[in-house]
Amino acid sequence: MDIVLRATVIFFLILFLTRVVGRRELSSLQPFDLILLIVMGDLVQQGVTQSDFSLTGSVLAIGTIGLLTVFVSYASFKLPRIRPILDGEPVIIVQDGEVIERNLCRERLTREEVAEEARQQQIASLEDVQWAVLESNGKISFIPKRSS
Numbered sequence: 001m002d003i004v005l006r007a008t009v010i011f012f013l014i015l016f017l018t019r020v021v022g023r024r025e026l027s028s029l030q031p032f033d034l035i036l037l038i039v040m041g042d043l044v045q046q047g048v049t050q051s052d053f054s055l056t057g058s059v060l061a062i063g064t065i066g067l068l069t070v071f072v073s074y075a076s077f078k079l080p081r082i083r084p085i086l087d088g089e090p091v092i093i094v095q096d097g098e099v100i101e102r103n104l105c106r107e108r109l110t111r112e113e114v115a116e117e118a119r120q121q122q123i124a125s126l127e128d129v130q131w132a133v134l135e136s137n138g139k140i141s142f143i144p145k146r147s148s
Contacts, residue, residue: 003057006048007064014044015072019088087136094132097145107134118142 048061076086093103099111115126117140123129131143 003049003052003060004064006050007061008068010044010048011065011068015086019085090136090141091134092131093134093140094126094129094142097127097129099126103134109134114140 049057072086076083091103091107093100093114114132118126121142123142123144128144129142130145133141135141
């Protein structure tokens with residue numbers, strides 16, 4: 001039972017950390033970030049199983065985290081009021097060609113990063129953008145202005 005409790009605590013800690021870290025960082029992993037995630041995975045494993053290297057301990061830890069993942073997904077689906085907490089919400093970062101600095105600051109993005117992403121999507125300038133939305137998965141969606 002100790003492993004189940006440890007796995008539950010670690011699960012919610014990881015859920016919290018992914019919300020705090022933000023979308024931008026999770027969508028653009030640098031080599032250091034990847035190594036850090038691998039190291040964190042090992043530390044989580046040690047924290048959950050402590051010194052229990054048995055098959056039963058592994059099954060309990062994996063099963064608990066798997067069930068909690070399904071539970072959180074189901075809760076997000078069934079309870080729309082908690083969905084923004086669990087999944088996040090899209091954030092408008094450009095409107096009518098104007099960058100919304102407050103939202104960029106909140107998401108720890110720079111104008112240059114948004115402009116770079118726009119160029120990668122064949123948009124020459126942010127002035128050509130009607131809307132740019134930072135989606136909950138960390139990607140930026142651009143809706144270009146229509147020519148009149």
